[in-house]
């Protein structure tokens with residue numbers, strides 16, 4: 001297998017771009033995710049594939065709930081979304097040492113949001129959102145697929161959703 005060729009292809013696979021919200025014991029968190037898809041109509045299920053060391057996954061394992069925020073296809077949405085690509089734990093960024101490694105990023109600080117009854121963040125800027133209850137955790141290599149039953153959702157406003165084709169951002173490895 002030519003890994004470089006394979007990555008060239010996977011980098012061209014189009015995705016939606018979502019902000020997945022979660023609630024920890026003492027903090028809310030949100031992360032950028034491409035690998036989100038609807039996987040069943042009845043019951044209505046959505047799957048998210050999380051890096052095994054994502055803090056969001058840790059939160060979801062404990063609280064069993066998460067939100068999926070859809071942003072609209074606009075430049076200011078890209079600016080907002082970019083804040084959620086950094087990890088909660090500074091140590092997750094390779095090469096970080098000392099205080100940078102022990103830092104935690106409260107990514108939602110200064111960003112307007114409300115919370116669901118279970119405490120998961122819904123961004124004020126979201127054009128729509130889903131609230132899900134984690135039903136299954138499926139280990140898949142370096143990721144874990146969480147299958148969530150959709151509990152609620154709102155289309156806040158009609159807009160074109162943000163996609164990887166628009167941002168040009170890759171989730172590559």
Ligand SMILES: Cc1cc2nc3c(=O)[nH]c(=O)nc-3n(C[C@H](O)[C@H](O)[C@H](O)COP(=O)(O)O)c2cc1C
Pocket residue numbers: 029030031032033034035036049050051053054055056057084085086087088089092169170171
């Ligand atoms: C364009 C893009 C798409 C991403 N998609 C995913 C994804 O689908 N699943 C995932 O676990 N991480 C994804 N990430 C990486 C997470 O956003 C990143 O690891 C984040 O640090 C995890 O945050 P947390 O530790 O606060 O949960 C993506 C990053 C970018 C830039």
